[in-house]
Structures are given as C-alpha cells and as structure tokens.
Amino acid sequence: MTQAEKHGALAAYAHYFESLTPESLPGLGALVTDDIHFRDPFNDVRGRDALIHIFEHMFRTTRNAKFTVRRIAVDEAGGILEWVFDFEVRGRAMHIAGTSVVTLSEDGRIAAHIDHWDAAGQLYAKLPLIGPVIRWIIGRFSA
Numbered sequence: 001m002t003q004a005e006k007h008g009a010l011a012a013y014a015h016y017f018e019s020l021t022p023e024s025l026p027g028l029g030a031l032v033t034d035d036i037h038f039r040d041p042f043n044d045v046r047g048r049d050a051l052i053h054i055f056e057h058m059f060r061t062t063r064n065a066k067f068t069v070r071r072i073a074v075d076e077a078g079g080i081l082e083w084v085f086d087f088e089v090r091g092r093a094m095h096i097a098g099t100s101v102v103t104l105s106e107d108g109r110i111a112a113h114i115d116h117w118d119a120a121g122q123l124y125a126k127l128p129l130i131g132p133v134i135r136w137i138i139g140r141f142s143a
Contacts, residue, residue, distance in 0.1 A: 001104065001106075001108060003074055005108060006074045006078065006079060006104060006108075007072065007074045007079070008108075009078075009104055009108040009109075009110075010072050010074060010078065010079045010081065010102060010104075011072060012031065013031055013081075013102065013110055014069035014072055014081055014083075015069075016028070016031055017067040017069060017081075017083070018066075018067055018068060018069055020055065020065070020067060021059075022056070022059045025052050025055055025056065026052075028048065028051065028052055028055075029048055029052075030109075031109060031110055032048055032051065032109055032110040032111075032113075033048075033105050033109050033110065033111045034047065034048055035047055035048075035111075036048055036051055036110060036111060036112065036113065037111070037112040037113070037114070038050070038051045038054065038112075038113045038114075038115075039113075039114045039115065040054075040114075040115035040117075041115070041117065051113075061089070062087040062088060062089055063087065063088040063089075064086070064087060064088050065085070065086075065087040066085070066086045066087070067083055067084070067085050068083060068084050068085075068086070069081050069082070069083045070082045070083060070084065077103050077104065078101075078102045078103040078104040078110075078111075078112075079102055079104075080099055080100065080101055080102070081099065081100045081102060082097075082098075082099050083097070083098060083099070083100065084096065084097045084098075085097075085098070096117055097117065098115055098116055098117025098118075099115070099116050099117070100113055100114065100115050100116070101113075101114045101116070102114075
C-alpha cells in the first residue's frame with residue numbers, strides 16, 4: 001500500500017470511531033480483519049466479534065461516549081491515532097487521552113489496534129474509593 005492509501009484507511013477508521021454509536025457497531029466488520037487483535041488496559045482479545053462485544057459493553061456502562069481523533073501518523077505497518085475519549089459514568093464526566101497503534105493488513109483493513117493510555121492517572125485516580133490511594137502511589141513514585 002502507498003502512504004496515501006494507508007492514510008486513507010486510517011482516516012476512514014478514525015472517522016468510524018468519531019461517529020461510533022451502538023447502531024453503527026455492525027459497520028466495524030467492513031473495516032477490520034476477522035482475526036483483529038485488540039488490546040487496551042482492560043482487554044486483550046482477538047476477533048471481530050470480541051471487539052464488537054467490548055464496544056457494546058462500553059455503551060452499556062457509559063453515557064455520552066465520544067471519541068475525537070486529534071492526529072493520524074502513518075508508518076510502514078499502519079500508523080498511530082492520537083485521540084481523546086469523553087464519556088460519563090454515574091453522572092460524572094470523564095476524559096481520557098491516548099494513542100492507538102494500528103496495523104493494516106495487505107487489503108487495507110485493520111489487523112491490530114493496540115491502545116496506550118494511563119489507566120491509573122486518568123481513571124483510577126479519579127474514583128472515589130481507590131482514588132486517594134492511587135494518587136498517593138503516583139506521588140510517591142514521582143521524581
């Protein structure tokens with residue numbers, strides 16, 4: 001694939017995530033391989049159905065979920081998406097910033113999507129019961 005084709009495939013994938021809704025989940029099938037590898041701080045799965053299940057769970061447990069892709073960088077294997085994820089849990093607004101390393105298959109579909117984001121600092125530290133402990137641990141190990 002040319003750089004332009006890779007960028008086009010990544011841009012289409014990014015657009016899909018920016019417009020993601022429970023109703024649009026079946027459309028993921030056209031963009032990813034049957035055996036896609038997806039990993040984030042909570043999940044490590046293979047297969048389109050497993051990935052769709054993760055997003056179904058996300059929509060069941062959050063409200064007003066919205067991804068915004070800020071940047072797309074193309075490399076030899078695919079590229080990197082820089083994003084923010086805004087959502088609500090129990091009426092509390094949350095904001096997570098992260099990156100996804102995306103690998104493209106020969107036909108331009110997504111073969112792997114590996115998320116990188118700080119679960120401790122961006123999520124756990126904001127929770128009522130364990131948040132103070134997490135913030136203490138982060139402070140203890142900071143330089």
